[in-house]
Amino acid sequence: xxxxxxxxKLLSVFKGAPVELKCNYSYSGSPELFWYVQYSRxxxxxxxRHISRESIKGFTADLNKGETSFHxxxxxxxxxDSAMYYCALRYNTDKLIFGxxxxxxxxx
Amino acid sequence: DTGVxxxxxxKITKRGQNVTFRCDPISEHNRLYWYRQTLGQGPExxxxxxxxxxxxxxxxxSDRFSAERPKGSFSTLEIQRTxxxxxxxxxxxxxxxxxTQYFGPGTRLTVL
Numbered sequence: 001x002x003x004x005x006x007x008x009k010l011l012s013v014f015k016g017a018p019v020e021l022k023c024n025y026s027y028s029g030s031p032e033l034f035w036y037v038q039y040s041r042x043x044x045x046x047x048x049r050h051i052s053r054e055s056i057k058g059f060t061a062d063l064n065k066g067e068t069s070f071h072x073x074x075x076x077x078x079x080x081d082s083a084m085y086y087c088a089l090r091y092n093t094d095k096l097i098f099g100x101x102x103x104x105x106x107x108x
Numbered sequence: 109d110t111g112v113x114x115x116x117x118x119k120i121t122k123r124g125q126n127v128t129f130r131c132d133p134i135s136e137h138n139r140l141y142w143y144r145q146t147l148g149q150g151p152e153x154x155x156x157x158x159x160x161x162x163x164x165x166x167x168x169x170s171d172r173f174s175a176e177r178p179k180g181s182f183s184t185l186e187i188q189r190t191x192x193x194x195x196x197x198x199x200x201x202x203x204x205x206x207x208t209q210y211f212g213p214g215t216r217l218t219v220l
Binding site for chain 2 (some may be wrong): 005009036043044045049075086088093094095096097098099100101
């Protein structure tokens with residue numbers, strides 16, 4: 001079955017430190033991967049998608065089909081990056097399969 | 109257009125009661141999705157529509173759940189005979205086919 005795994009529930013770093021939020025997926029075909037973010041008291045919103053290959057707010061993510069991973073990275077974390085991050089997979093149909101999320105805390 | 113809207117934002121009900129939630133998508137979006145999110149979990153897909161046609165339903169959607177999108181615009185999700193296990197955040201999203209899904213603020217249901 002298709003699954004998205006985010007192994008860390010909580011990731012805490014200091015401002016300026018590098019960040020890597022891990023995401024692994026299980027799917028034998030060619031999936032489409034996304035990162036969604038939810039800031040405090042805000043709705044879930046798209047951060048980036050792998051087909052765009054763009055950097056948003058300094059975040060990047062590369063799809064590694066060999067390792068079935070789509071880790072989210074940022075070289076220098078900012079306090080405003082503190083939020084809940086969800087990795088999601090879309091395949092065949094249009095529905096999204098989400099991981100359980102990782103809470104990123106960036107301390108000053 | 110301020111994005112996807114959902115009503116109500118919070119609903120408290122007693123076990124056994126029926127509840128109905130409404131979602132208004134972004135106006136030009138032909139696809140509308142419902143997800144459910146419980147504490148500590150990511151959103152789980154329930155069902156989705158293209159225009160007024162319901163294209164897919166998750167096995168999570170028991171017979172007590174029904175969703176409609178009668179005119180291909182807003183959608184309603186009804187839960188009959190609510191149970192405590194139905195307590196969750198119910199999220200609606202909309203998109204153009206194959207494009208980014210935009211989420212609403214959610215309706216938080218508490219079943220006492």
